[in-house]
Amino acid sequence: MRFAMGSYETIVVGGGPAGLTAGIHLGWHDRRVLVIDRRSGPLFFTLTNLWNVPGQPEVRGIDLQGRLRAQAEALGVEIIRANVISVSGEEGDFVLAGEKGQEWHARTLLLATGVARYHPTVDGDYRPCFKYAGKGNLFYCPDCEAPEIRGKSTLVIGAGTANAAAGMAIGLSRYGDDIRVLLTGDRELSDERRARLSAKEIAVVEGEISELVGDRQKLQAVKLKDGTLLEAEAFFVSSPAKGRTDLAEQLGVEIASTGTHAQPRSQRGDTNVPGVWVAGDLRPMTQQVAVAMGTGNIAAVMIDQHLRRADVAGP
Numbered sequence: 332m333r334f335a336m337g338s339y340e341t342i343v344v345g346g347g348p349a350g351l352t353a354g355i356h357l358g359w360h361d362r363r364v365l366v367i368d369r370r371s372g373p374l375f376f377t378l379t380n381l382w383n384v385p386g387q388p389e390v391r392g393i394d395l396q397g398r399l400r401a402q403a404e405a406l407g408v409e410i411i412r413a414n415v416i417s418v419s420g421e422e423g424d425f426v427l428a429g430e431k432g433q434e435w436h437a438r439t440l441l442l443a444t445g446v447a448r449y450h451p452t453v454d455g456d457y458r459p460c461f462k463y464a465g466k467g468n469l470f471y472c473p474d475c476e477a478p479e480i481r482g483k484s485t486l487v488i489g490a491g492t493a494n495a496a497a498g499m500a501i502g503l504s505r506y507g508d509d510i511r512v513l514l515t516g517d518r519e520l521s522d523e524r525r526a527r528l529s530a531k532e533i534a535v536v537e538g539e540i541s542e543l544v545g546d547r548q549k550l551q552a553v554k555l556k557d558g559t560l561l562e563a564e565a566f567f568v569s570s571p572a573k574g575r576t577d578l579a580e581q582l583g584v585e586i587a588s589t590g591t592h593a594q595p596r597s598q599r600g601d602t603n604v605p606g607v608w609v610a611g612d613l614r615p616m617t618q619q620v621a622v623a624m625g626t627g628n629i630a631a632v633m634i635d636q637h638l639r640r641a642d643v644a645g646p
């Protein structure tokens with residue numbers, strides 16, 4: 332593997348739990364590593380407690396993010412805030428370009444760029460959800476947050492397909508028996524889903540949202556354009572989440588058959604492109620902090636071993 336002078340041994344794009352966990356392992360092994368992050372990951376904004384991060388009970392996302400960063404920096408990892416807009420080259424000398432004209436070089440790459448989530452829109456604008464997402468009672472991921480609705484009246488807000496929203500509501504009925512579904516866009520429910528909703532006494536409402544009614548960061552009701560007010564104690568959004576695959580695609584990394592995530596070649600996070608690994612939500616699996624950390628860690632171990640093998644082999 333040839334490599335450019337002054338280059339990093341590894342550049343990690345994405346400084347969420349996957350990228351920072353990878354940085355921690357590589358930093359511990361004295362690798363020259365740079366983490367580039369534009370700080371739009373969910374944990375930067377998550378003020379509610381996360382209950383399922385092993386060893387870290389009741390941790391707030393924002394605090395976890397800060398701890399990971401501090402640990403990585405203490406191990407010598409360089410972390411910068413920047414937006415990577417393009418990547419080219421090959422193993423030994425990948426070239427990354429930032430939106431402000433920066434250029435970085437690396438022997439190996441880890442892409443941990445996460446997913447983009449779709450929020451329900453309020454008069455066509457998705458931004459009103461930011462006030463509540465990750466801050467109170469507006470949830471997105473049943474794997475992480477379904478137990479939060481125990482004993483609470485819950486409104487599932489469908490912002491993707493109607494069948495997906497119905498599936499989420501039916502799945503959530505394990506945790507609560509007062510659930511309704513609001514279909515804001517697609518309304519085409521299959522007969523099978525309609526029958527299952529009816530059997531579980533889950534009412535379906537259709538309509539576009541005109542207002543999110545809340546007190547500080549707690550959502551209290553969703554107001555529809557026809558004036559209907561749907562109150563609930565908890566709200567769950569059903570919407571697509573698409574991996575930020577742009578850089579992976581530029582490098583020719585294989586994309587999963589769903590078209591939404593970067594496909595690793597094995598559970599180690601290696602890809603079809605030599606020298607490129609993927610980790611975290613960018614991979615096709617559930618979105619969860621512990622999974623992001625685990626996949627970030629395994630990728631970093633593999634990268635370190637790969638670099639060591641190249642070092643042992645010599646120039």
Ligand SMILES: Cc1cc2nc3c(=O)[nH]c(=O)nc-3n(C[C@H](O)[C@H](O)[C@H](O)COP(=O)(O)OP(=O)(O)OC[C@H]3O[C@@H](n4cnc5c(N)ncnc54)[C@H](O)[C@@H]3O)c2cc1C
Pocket residue numbers: 344345346347348349350367368369370371372373374377380381382383384413414415416443444445446448464465470471472475476575578610611612613617618619620621623
């Ligand atoms: C509201 C909400 C609540 C959640 N609650 C829980 C929970 O309770 N428990 C749980 O386990 N999980 C929870 N999750 C999921 C968890 O946050 C994610 O699974 C986890 O953050 C994924 O980590 P990641 O490192 O793969 O990606 P991310 O955390 O998304 O980090 C990716 C980073 O890459 C950066 N990036 C992307 N592209 C570029 C680029 N081109 N240049 C530079 N930087 C770039 C982004 O800005 C971002 O900071 C929740 C998610 C949300 C949205």
